[in-house]
Amino acid sequence: MEILGVDIGGTGIKGAIVDTKTGLLLTERVRIKTPHPATPEAVAQTLKELVDTIGYSGPVACGFPARVAHGIVHTAANIDKSWINTQVEELFSQKLGQKVFVANDADVAGLAEMQFGAGIKHKKGKVIFLTIGTGIGSAIFNDGVLYTNSELGHVLLHGDSAERYCSEAAKEREGLKWKQFGKRFNEYLSLIEFVLQPDVFILGGGASKKFEKFKDELEVKTPVIAAVTLNLAGIIGAACYGETCLLKEQD
Numbered sequence: 001m002e003i004l005g006v007d008i009g010g011t012g013i014k015g016a017i018v019d020t021k022t023g024l025l026l027t028e029r030v031r032i033k034t035p036h037p038a039t040p041e042a043v044a045q046t047l048k049e050l051v052d053t054i055g056y057s058g059p060v061a062c063g064f065p066a067r068v069a070h071g072i073v074h075t076a077a078n079i080d081k082s083w084i085n086t087q088v089e090e091l092f093s094q095k096l097g098q099k100v101f102v103a104n105d106a107d108v109a110g111l112a113e114m115q116f117g118a119g120i121k122h123k124k125g126k127v128i129f130l131t132i133g134t135g136i137g138s139a140i141f142n143d144g145v146l147y148t149n150s151e152l153g154h155v156l157l158h159g160d161s162a163e164r165y166c167s168e169a170a171k172e173r174e175g176l177k178w179k180q181f182g183k184r185f186n187e188y189l190s191l192i193e194f195v196l197q198p199d200v201f202i203l204g205g206g207a208s209k210k211f212e213k214f215k216d217e218l219e220v221k222t223p224v225i226a227a228v229t230l231n232l233a234g235i236i237g238a239a240c241y242g243e244t245c246l247l248k249e250q251d
């Protein structure tokens, strides 16, 4: 199926038409800066601009950086607080005059990684996929099945959400070297390992591109590998999520 996948992030809104069978982009990736303040109306307007730039009409699916259940946004750690309780699927659908599906950004990126990336070899067993960017997003898979809307970036570490201590944004804010970041991330992984005991951790998001620079600091027993779909995972995964929703509707 061909569907427009969109990755809504704190700094950019990115999209492309995806062939969900192959996970390949059928158009070039278009990126528009996230508006500030990123209120629901402003983001909906930017999404429309993106869709118009691509010249697309058809169903759209978006990854969104918050907990989203039944089309409603429930958290707002790194986004404008006015998003809480917004029916984002309705808002976007009305703005575009198209069907729009929305799910958590890390969940959809994880779906792409499981289908087309490092997760292919881990369809059996327990996988924890973590995206390291402005926040820390998570997707948990058991035998390839997603446990939706986990928020492992918000487990407490040193008295605050772990993402405040070891996200890419925390690294930049505090001017940490990769080695220092790696030591912090190792503390975080140890905690998650102790609580959930996965078979493998897959790291995605911006910082995963620099995996080589901090991987030697990771001392957890669980194997840790870098994602391979990198910054396209959000777009590809959103499209795959959209396809699943459309197929369910046809049932």
Ligand code: BGC
Pocket: 064, 065, 066, 067, 075, 077, 078, 104, 105, 106, 107, 131, 133, 134, 135, 136, 137, 138, 151, 153, 163
């Ligand atoms: C949010 C998650 C999101 C992650 C990555 C966190 O702050 O709570 O829902 O997946 O950032 O964007």
